[in-house]
Amino acid sequence: MDRWWEVHISMPYAFATWSSRTPTIPGSYDGDVLLIFTMALAVILLLLALHNRRTAPQPANGRPAPARVRDCTQEGEAAQGSLPSGSPTAKRLQRCPGVMLYTLVLTCKIGHVDSRFSRRRAPRPAWTPGEAHSRGAMQGAARNAELQRNLEVLKIHETNTNRKLGVVARRSLPKGYRIIYEPATFSCYQWGSGKRTAVEEWSELSSEHRRHMRLLHTVLRKVPDGGKDAFKERDKRRLESFISDYAFSDPQRDRAHIYELTCYINHACSTCANAEFWVDSDWPNSITVKLVRDVKKNDEIFICYHKPSLYFGCALCRYGETLRGRLGRLLFIIRNLSRRRCKANANETEPASDDAGISAAPDSSASNDIPSDKALVNS
Numbered sequence: 001m002d003r004w005w006e007v008h009i010s011m012p013y014a015f016a017t018w019s020s021r022t023p024t025i026p027g028s029y030d031g032d033v034l035l036i037f038t039m040a041l042a043v044i045l046l047l048l049a050l051h052n053r054r055t056a057p058q059p060a061n062g063r064p065a066p067a068r069v070r071d072c073t074q075e076g077e078a079a080q081g082s083l084p085s086g087s088p089t090a091k092r093l094q095r096c097p098g099v100m101l102y103t104l105v106l107t108c109k110i111g112h113v114d115s116r117f118s119r120r121r122a123p124r125p126a127w128t129p130g131e132a133h134s135r136g137a138m139q140g141a142a143r144n145a146e147l148q149r150n151l152e153v154l155k156i157h158e159t160n161t162n163r164k165l166g167v168v169a170r171r172s173l174p175k176g177y178r179i180i181y182e183p184a185t186f187s188c189y190q191w192g193s194g195k196r197t198a199v200e201e202w203s204e205l206s207s208e209h210r211r212h213m214r215l216l217h218t219v220l221r222k223v224p225d226g227g228k229d230a231f232k233e234r235d236k237r238r239l240e241s242f243i244s245d246y247a248f249s250d251p252q253r254d255r256a257h258i259y260e261l262t263c264y265i266n267h268a269c270s271t272c273a274n275a276e277f278w279v280d281s282d283w284p285n286s287i288t289v290k291l292v293r294d295v296k297k298n299d300e301i302f303i304c305y306h307k308p309s310l311y312f313g314c315a316l317c318r319y320g321e322t323l324r325g326r327l328g329r330l331l332f333i334i335r336n337l338s339r340r341r342c343k344a345n346a347n348e349t350e351p352a353s354d355d356a357g358i359s360a361a362p363d364s365s366a367s368n369d370i371p372s373d374k375a376l377v378n379s
């Protein structure tokens with residue numbers, strides 16, 4: 001087969017792409033099965049290719065096989081017909097770039113996803129938005145009261161999934177209930193107008209305000225505190241990526257706004273989301289979040305992000321999840337399993353501790369990332 005190596009590369013990818021677009025049934029694991037199958041297929045093909053290379057017939061004169069460097073110089077000759085197309089060297093040549101390229105692509109793909117997880121995580125803050133307010137003392141009493149009202153019914157909590165933190169209901173709430181009303185803590189131009197002003201706006205904040213935002217969002221701790229001059233290209237990218245991940249746009253789809261509590265609500269598709277939001281077009285661009293169905297105590301709140309380029313898809317039915325999202329989830333499960341095993345070994349003799357008592361947090365059987373006393377619960 002002349003284009004043998006192309007089959008190696010394209011087949012698993014075609015399958016993986018197809019599987020990532022296949023809609024999944026809510027609550028089923030067929031997406032994971034397809035992914036595992038795809039990866040297994042890829043590994044089998046790779047092993048077959050390596051096996052074929054090893055078992056390729058040796059030259060009759062018993063001399064050792066020529067080195068790959070030599071093979072590669074002979075590639076041109078083979079292509080020009082000076083080597084017989086059926087010779088072992090020519091066959092090996094056909095396989096070598098395919099296998100190498102295939103391994104490279106697969107490694108890059110997996111490595112890319114893995115790097116998101118292997119980055120050293122900043123320690124979780126032991127604060128609540130309420131506490132941060134009182135520490136920062138940058139907001140008026142009215143704003144504090146509003147935030148307090150939000151926190152009476154909601155809390156930020158570890159979800160024990162690859163979604164990390166999420167917002168959970170403290171008690172049962174009826175459909176139509178306004179769970180959040182809060183003004184933006186940070187605004188800038190990010191989309192629409194084509195200009196990005198995140199760095200300028202960040203630099204113009206008072207140091208008290210920046211400190212407050214750092215307390216709220218661990219990601220921002222790596223962003224320099226000083227003025228614009230202190231910003232390197234990497235810091236600028238970090239700030240802009242934070243805005244892209246966490247900000248809500250105003251109705252004009254122009255300015256981006258960061259909210260203290262709403263920023264922690266995770267995404268579900270418009271069919272599965274149990275809440276909806278809207279942003280006021282005028283300053284201070286407050287956001288309102290309202291329930292569109294009844295929720296029980298400890299249910300996680302989901303809104304639809306309405307963003308076109310999401311890779312993670314719906315948290316409940318997984319609609320829109322891409323291959324990257326699936327691999328991310330798979331890696332989280334693998335890492336969590338190994339972490340649980342390590343913890344179990346370490347605590348073999350110690351009595352099991354009572355966890356946060358959040359029964360409905362998704363996958364609550366899995367180990368908690370942060371100790372319960374440090375969970376972001378405003379009790």
Ligand SMILES: C[S@@+](CC[C@H](N)C(=O)[O-])C[C@H]1O[C@@H](n2cnc3c(N)ncnc32)[C@H](O)[C@@H]1O
Pocket residue numbers: 162163164165166245246247263264265266267268312313314315316
């Ligand atoms: C606005 S933040 C939500 C808070 C976030 N979970 C945290 O711990 O900071 C958006 C980020 O949460 C994660 N996320 C939100 N919804 C998700 C979902 N359905 N599945 C996986 N990850 C999700 C993604 O990493 C996304 O970039």
